[in-house]
Amino acid sequence: xxxxxxxxxxxxxxxxxxxxxxxxxxxxxxxxxxxxxxxxxxxxxxxxxxxxxxxxxxxxxxxxxxxxxxxxxxxxxxxxxxxxxxxxxxxxxxxxxxxxxxxxxxxxxxxxxxxxxxxxxxxxxxxxxxxx
Amino acid sequence: xxxxxxxxxxxxxxxxxxxxxxxxxxxxxxxxxxxxxxxxxxxxxxxxxxxxxxxxxxxxxxxxxxxxxxxxxxxxxxxxxxxxxxxxxxxxxxxxxxxxxxxxxxxxxxxxxxxxxxxxxxxxxxxxxxxxxxxxxxxxxxxxxxxxxxxxxxxxxxxxxxxxxxxxxxxxxxxxxxxxxxxxxxxxxxxxxxxxxxxxxxxxxxxxxxxxxxxxxxxxxxxxxxxxxxxxxxxxxxxxxxxxxxxxxxxxxxxxxxxxxxxxxxxxxxxxxxxxxxxxxxxxxxxxxxxxxxxxxxxxxxxxxxxxxxxxxxxxxxxxxxxxxxxxxxxxxxxxxxxxxxxxxxxxxxxxxxxxxxxxxxxxxxxxxxxxxxxxxxxxxxxxxxxxxxxxxxxxxxxxxxxxxxxxxxxxxxxxxxxxxxxxxxxxxxxxxxxxxxxxxxxxxxxxxxxxxxxxxxxxxxxxxxxxx
Numbered sequence: 048x049x050x051x052x053x054x055x056x057x058x059x060x061x062x063x064x065x066x067x068x069x070x071x072x073x074x075x076x077x078x079x080x081x082x083x084x085x086x087x088x089x090x091x092x093x094x095x096x097x098x099x100x101x102x103x104x105x106x107x108x109x110x111x112x113x114x115x116x117x118x119x120x121x122x123x124x125x126x127x128x129x130x131x132x133x134x135x136x137x138x139x140x141x142x143x144x145x146x147x148x149x150x151x152x153x154x155x156x157x158x159x160x161x162x163x164x165x166x167x168x169x170x171x172x173x174x175x176x177x178x179x
Numbered sequence: 180x181x182x183x184x185x186x187x188x189x190x191x192x193x194x195x196x197x198x199x200x201x202x203x204x205x206x207x208x209x210x211x212x213x214x215x216x217x218x219x220x221x222x223x224x225x226x227x228x229x230x231x232x233x234x235x236x237x238x239x240x241x242x243x244x245x246x247x248x249x250x251x252x253x254x255x256x257x258x259x260x261x262x263x264x265x266x267x268x269x270x271x272x273x274x275x276x277x278x279x280x281x282x283x284x285x286x287x288x289x290x291x292x293x294x295x296x297x298x299x300x301x302x303x304x305x306x307x308x309x310x311x312x313x314x315x316x317x318x319x320x321x322x323x324x325x326x327x328x329x330x331x332x333x334x335x336x337x338x339x340x341x342x343x344x345x346x347x348x349x350x351x352x353x354x355x356x357x358x359x360x361x362x363x364x365x366x367x368x369x370x371x372x373x374x375x376x377x378x379x380x381x382x383x384x385x386x387x388x389x390x391x392x393x394x395x396x397x398x399x400x401x402x403x404x405x406x407x408x409x410x411x412x413x414x415x416x417x418x419x420x421x422x423x424x425x426x427x428x429x430x431x432x433x434x435x436x437x438x439x440x441x442x443x444x445x446x447x448x449x450x451x452x453x454x455x456x457x458x459x460x461x462x463x464x465x466x467x468x469x470x471x472x473x474x475x476x477x478x479x480x481x482x483x484x485x486x487x488x489x490x491x492x493x494x495x496x497x498x499x500x501x502x503x504x505x506x507x508x509x510x511x512x513x514x515x516x517x518x519x520x521x522x523x524x525x526x527x528x529x530x531x532x533x534x535x536x537x538x539x540x541x542x543x544x545x546x547x548x549x550x551x552x553x554x555x556x557x558x559x560x561x562x563x564x565x566x567x568x569x570x571x572x573x574x575x576x577x578x579x580x581x582x583x584x585x586x587x588x589x590x591x592x593x594x595x596x597x598x599x600x601x602x603x604x605x606x607x608x609x610x611x612x613x614x615x616x617x618x619x620x621x622x623x624x625x626x627x628x629x630x631x632x633x634x635x636x637x638x639x640x641x642x643x644x645x646x647x648x
Contacts, residue, residue: 059439066451101431106424132434161434162441165449 048072052093100131127155208282226255250303294341302345323394335391479612486619499536512549520559527566544620547613552579580637593618
C-alpha cells in the first residue's frame with residue numbers, strides 16, 4: 048500500500064480522508080499549509096500528494112505548490128491530486144474540471160471537487176498509483 | 180491589515196499628478212508626427228501648383244496682380260526637402276522608440292520649419308495683402324493640442340515672430356517691400372507708417388495669443404477629464420478584481436463547511452465508522468441530500484450576484500460554438516432524466532454555430548434550461564432541443580411536455596426565488612434560482628429569452644443570440 052500526503056487546512060477534511068485511506072490500507076501523513084513543503088516532501092517521500100488549493104496563506108497556495116513540486120527534479124514525478132471546494136478559473140467562473148489540467152495551468156495529475164465520494168477518491172488514487 | 184487597494188495601485192490613483200506632465204503618450208505623438216509629414220506633402224504640392232499658376236502671365240493680368248512664382252517655388256522646395264528629412268527621422272525614431280520629450284522636440288522643429296516657410300510665403304505674397312497669415316493659426320491650435328501649455332506658449336511666440344518678421348524687415352528697409360498688386364491697388368501702409376505697422380503686428384500677436392489661450396485651456400480641461408476617466412477606470416478595474424476575490428473567498432467559506440459535513444456523511448453512509456442500522460442509514464442519506472440542496476442554493480445566490488454586476492468587458496466574450504457546448508450538456512441532461520425514462524432529443528441542421536459568448540456562462544445557461552425541462556417533464560416524457568439560424572440570429576429552443584406554467588406566472592418565472600405553486604408541488608427541491616441565472620446570462624450576451632407555455636401541456640423556452648458572421 049502507498050504513503051499519501053494530504054495537504055488541507057480543514058481538519059475535518061483531513062480526518063475523513065484519513066479515515067477512508069487508512070481503511071483501505073494506505074499510510075497517511077498530513078500538513079495544514081504549504082510552508083516548507085518541498086523539504087517536507089523530500090524528507091517524507093510520499094507516493095502521492097493530495098493537495099487543497101485555497102489555503103489560509105493564499106487563495107492560490109495549492110496552485111503555487113503544485114507548480115513548485117512539478118518543477119522540482121527530485122519530487123516532480125510524484126503524482127498530485129488536487130482537491131478543492133471551489134476554485135477560480137476566471138473573474139467570474141468558478142470550478143475546474145479535469146479538462147483544465149495542463150502543464151501550464153494546472154500541473155497536476157487529477158482533480159476532485161469536495162465533498163469527496165470515497166469510491167471516487169479511491170478509484171482516482173488507484174489509477175494514479177498504478178496507471179495502466 | 181491590507182487596505183482596499185493593493186499598494187502598487189496607489190500610484191494609479193494619485194490625484195496630485197500634474198495634468199501637463201503626462202501630455203500625449205509617445206505613440207500618439209508618433210502618429211501625430213506621421214500625420215504632420217503626410218499633410219506637409221499636400222502643402223508642398225499646393226505650393227508647386229501655386230508657383231505654376233503664378234508663372235502664367237495671362238492669369239496674373241486677369242486678376243490685376245503680379246505674384247512672383249519664385250516664392251511659391253522656394254517654399255515648395257523648402258517644405259519638400261525638410262519633409263524628406265522628417266520622414267527619414269520618423270522612420271529611424273520609430274525603431275528606437277523615442278521618449279515623449281524627444282517626440283515633442285521633433286514636432287516643435289517641424290512647426291518652426293513650417294513657420295519659416297509661411298513667413299517666406301507671407302513676404303512673397305505681399306504681407307498684409309493676402310490672408311496667408313491665417314495659416315499660422317492651425318499650427319498654433321495644433322501646438323496647443325499636442326504640447327504642454329508652456330511649450331505651446333513658446334511655439335505661439337515663435338509663430339508671432341515669424342508672422343511679423345516680413346513686416347518688421349520691410350519697415351526697417353532691410354528687405355524691399357513687395358506687393359502683388361499694381362500701383363492703383365497697392366496696399367502700402369506697412370512700409371510707410373510705424374504706428375500702423377506696430378498696431379498690425381500687435382493685432383496679429385493678440386489674435387494668435389487669444390487663439391492659443393482658448394485652445395490650450397480647452398485642451399487642458401479635456402486632458403484633465405481624460406485622466407479622471409483613466410483613474411475611474413483603474414479604480415473600477417481594481418474594485419472588480421476585489422469583488423471577484425471576495426466572491427471567491429465567500430463561496431469557499433460557505434461551501435467548505437458543507438463539503439466537510441458531506442464528507443462525514445459519506446464516511447458514515449459507506450460504513451467507514453462501522454455499519455449503521457437501517458434507520459440511521461436513511462437519516463444520513465437525508466442529511467446528505469439537504470446538504471446538497473443548501474450548497475446548490477448558496478452557489479446559485481453567489482453566482483447570480485456576481486452576474487448582476489458583470490459586464491461584457493469583464494466576462495471576456497470569445498467565439499464560442501454552440502454545437503460544441505450543447506452535446507455535452509445534453510449528455511448531462513440525459514443522465515438526470517434517465518431514471519425517470521425521460522428522453523432528450525436534439526435537432527439541428529448546423530455543423531457549427533459560432534456566437535460571441537463566455538463559454539462557461541453559456542454552459543451554465545444551457546445546463547439550467549435543460550435541467551429545468553427535465554425536472555418539470557412527466558415521467559417517460561420527451562424534451563426537444565433544437566438550434567436554428569435565421570436572419571443573422573441564432574435561436575435555441577428547449578421544449579418540454581411537462582406540467583407547464585400558469586399564464587399569470589409566466590412573467591415572474593425569471594425572478595429569483597419565484598416558483599409557481601404547481602412547480603413547488605411537482606419538484607419541491609428546486610432552488611428557484613435557475614431561470615434567474617439564465618436571464619442574467621442572456622442579458623450579459625445581449626440576447627433575448629422568451630417563454631410560451633400551456634398549463635398541463637408543457638413549456639418552450641427560446642433564447643436568441645446574434646450570430647457571429
